[in-house]
Amino acid sequence: MRQETVPPAAPTAEPAAFAPVGAPPKQARDKALRLLAKTLYRQLRTQGYEAREMVTLSTELLSLVTLEIRDPEMEEEEEEEEE
Numbered sequence: 001m002r003q004e005t006v007p008p009a010a011p012t013a014e015p016a017a018f019a020p021v022g023a024p025p026k027q028a029r030d031k032a033l034r035l036l037a038k039t040l041y042r043q044l045r046t047q048g049y050e051a052r053e054m055v056t057l058s059t060e061l062l063s064l065v066t067l068e069i070r071d072p073e074m075e076e077e078e079e080e081e082e083e
Contacts, residue, residue: 023029044054 024032041054044057049057
């Protein structure tokens with residue numbers, strides 16, 4: 001009997017050029033973030049938070065990310081404050 005060799009499958013995801021070593025692929029990270037957002041939303045609603053309060057939370061998160069983008073050293077400073 002003759003066995004045929006099957007060529008390896010071509011990669012389906014784009015390589016994560018700037019991802020940390022061992023980090024999951026971008027597609028998996030995006031899915032995890034969507035799941036985290038849905039879970040957080042459901043928990044906040046269950047605990048009685050209103051839509052306006054969730055907008056306030058979202059605005060604060062965006063503000064923190066914006067500050068980090070403007071000043072990358074801010075993240076390092078916050079980590080030092082936590083210690």
